Amino acid sequence: MPGKKDTYPKKAPLSLLIILVAATAVTVSGTLLQYRQIIGATEDSLKFQALGIAVSLEASLKGRDLPPDATAGNVFRDIITEGRWEGIAFLALYDRRGTTLLHSNENLIGRRVEDPSIGSVAADGMPVYDSMTLGTGERVFILNFPVHIRKDERVLRLALHTYPAERVVRRAQLQMASIFAVLVILWIMSYFLLRAVKRSEELKRTMAERERLALLGEMSSVLAHEIRNPLGSIKGFAQFLLERGSAQREQESEMTGEYLGVIVAESERLETLTEDLLLYAKPVEVRPQTLSLRELAEESIAFLHPSPASGNGVTVQHFIPPDLVITSDRDKLKQILLNVIQNAMDAVGEDGRVEVRAGISDAPGGVGTVITVEDNGCGMAPALQARALSPFFTTKTRGTGLGLAIVEKLVQALGGSVEIRSEARKGTTVRIVLPGGQKEG
Ligand SMILES: Nc1ncnc2c1ncn2[C@@H]1O[C@H](COP(=O)(O)OP(=O)(O)O)[C@@H](O)[C@H]1O
Ligand SMILES: [Mg+2]
Structure with missing residues (x-):
């Protein structure tokens, strides 16, 4: 934390x-x-x-x-x-x-x-x-x-x-005395008010502390749970391979390959989990640079496409003008795009479409860059959407539930905001607004 x-x-x-x-x-x-x-x-x-x-x-x-x-x-x-x-x-x-x-x-x-x-x-x-x-x-x-x-x-x-x-003088004295009495009452009332404020602050602090501890507890149980399963598989398959003689291994090369695949996949999963955890827990250090959003989106999509989770028939497209630049932290921005596009890819089924857009918005409050990732996937019911940003909330069997929590944290560190619009069975649009941005030339 x-x-x-x-x-x-x-x-x-x-x-x-x-x-x-x-x-x-x-x-x-x-x-x-x-x-x-x-x-x-x-x-x-x-x-x-x-x-x-x-x-x-x-x-x-x-x-x-x-x-x-x-x-x-x-x-x-x-x-x-x-x-x-x-x-x-x-x-x-x-x-x-x-x-x-x-x-x-x-x-x-x-x-x-x-x-x-x-x-x-x-x-x-x-x-x-x-x-x-x-x-x-x-x-x-x-x-x-x-x-x-x-x-x-x-x-x-x-x-x-x-x-x-x-x-006349006595009346003035009486008036003075009553004004002083009112002042004394005011002071007494303020004393009690201040005491109440102090108490409520203490209460707030203990509540925040309790919340933090609860989150820590949740984190620990999720961690224990998430690590135990892949670790069990890794250990089991490694033991199996160890107990086999090399001669037998050759005979059963097909089976061995399968088990090795499981070991690699589970190790990768543990890797993702620890990386996500680190990303979520580490304080964010922003290193801004001027970058092309189009290039960044292309790079992110290319990175995600070959992953097995993307499934067949999913098209991920971007509509970003080539001259759109923004001064921001490249790594953080890429991490944000990867998480949001990955979620969209996870949400769509066959013939799924994911579209990434970006443009300048001159809404009141200064020039900003709006990035949207839209999918025609399963969408979210309002209750689900309300929890989507919470850490460790996931509906996926192999999800960490940290993706959107990391997105929110990074976007806030870059001075922007995230908004999710979703409708069950229709699709989801994640809208990210970042400060700054301009068209080159
Ligand atoms: N584009 C989307 N369409 C539908 N549901 C989504 C989308 N993005 C996120 N969600 C929901 O929010 C949950 C949390 O997402 P995330 O924080 O990225 O964790 P994870 O992807 O590991 O489950 C997901 O499990 C899913 O239920
Ligand atoms: Mg995710």
Whole structure:
């Protein structure tokens, strides 16, 4: 058996793994990016909201005397109770030292807050964003906004509830968690898939090995069987001849000739068998050369014609243009022709006709040479035809069943293909397509 290389697709699990890792990386980075964008967007929306409120409050504060009466007409309290803007936790106005001039909670008016950011906002005239925790435990978003009221620098502090924004962030977190969960599930599924692929590969390998062993077993039994019979005859006749004296041998020269004939025939048969076996088992080495197909066919037919197996009345003809050349391995091609023509000759009876043809075919896929061997012999039923190419399959008492298996192997080594069309009792056409070929000149 030619050493078959291990060609099972080890690449499939690897590419699956690469796809999986890439998909995971893309999904994780995409999700994280989206999450960060959402966080940024909610922060921005809080800033814009706070700034918008601060700017419009600044306008309304500019027209008032401050500090107003603590109890009467607290605009900040009114804004919150009226719900003019949504989401305000509290509003306060400080002077540069941190004294509360106005507050939506009246109880806090007049108090001093120790917060250095108030002083710096008043001094720089730039708004500052911050966050703080209220007495209720709620975290709020803070804007310290500088306002200029009648020559005095004041700081408007605006606190916004963050729970609407937090809801958005929580939803994004939940989404992220579910995406990660899906990824984990995907990985677990891929693990099982890969394991299944690996198992099926192992199974395939053991099956191929079993098949190989079965074929080897079949080969051994065929060999034992095929060699035993001719060997028995050879031994028997050789012993017979040995036991006869030379005097007697002369008397029985006719009989001796017959026995010697059997010895030669059986030895030849063993020779064929071992040659076929070697041809089938040996790895094919292709040595291409440019050759005339017509010459090769003539040579093959001439070689087969005198053989006793050809029977009487069989005509083997070829119809091959003289200028048809092909670059291929001459010996292999001859072996192919010999096997196929021999089969055709074996298949035909009296008045059998075997016709060999060759020509250029420019079928899609490149220029090729088509060789056909057609006979009007016994043909093959579909079930028989299906097995014809299998090694050791034969319907002949003295066949090896290796002929077509060798043909298939050689044709494949030459880069071509074999096709058999056959009909029981009508005949058979063996069609061989080889790459290349051209008309000379
Ligand atoms: N041209 C043909 N016509 C009919 N049957 C054929 C032909 N060629 C092959 N076969 C069938 O295929 C079988 C296998 O052929 P092959 O592999 O050459 O082995 P063998 O010639 O030793 O039997 C033959 O025994 C025969 O039954
Ligand atoms: Mg044969």
